[in-house]
Amino acid sequence: MNNDRLIEKRIEVLEKIKPICEAFGIEGYDYEIDDGRETLRINNTGIGCSCNSISAVVDELVGYIFIYTFCKNRSLGAFGPQTKNRIKEYWINVK
Numbered sequence: 311m312n313n314d315r316l317i318e319k320r321i322e323v324l325e326k327i328k329p330i331c332e333a334f335g336i337e338g339y340d341y342e343i344d345d346g347r348e349t350l351r352i353n354n355t356g357i358g359c360s361c362n363s364i365s366a367v368v369d370e371l372v373g374y375i376f377i378y379t380f381c382k383n384r385s386l387g388a389f390g391p392q393t394k395n396r397i398k399e400y401w402i403n404v405k
Contacts, residue, residue, distance in 0.1 A: 313343075316346070316348070319348075320341045320342075320343055323350075324340070326367075326368055327339065327367070327371050330368070330371055330372075330375075331352075336352060336353070336375075338354075339351060339352050339353075341359075341367070347360055348360045349402075350367055350370055350371065354403060355401055355402075355403065357370045357374065357400050357402070358400040358402065376397065377394060377398065381394065
């Protein structure tokens, strides 16, 4: 994907996720493009999104919200660790 298209994609992603982030009080978010690598940054968490569709990036945001809101004080039962690990498969810490 050329650089101009990645810049357009960044703008589209930010437009899509802005109302979701606002609804959940998330202020620290961005869609970063670095050497062709695409990363959704939410607070101190980066989520690798290279080559993802815009809807897949939104899905990653929803996964983040699920982990940090619904799962915050609830158990997912016997398969909780596997479920959380699957949702967090592409997460990296951002400094």
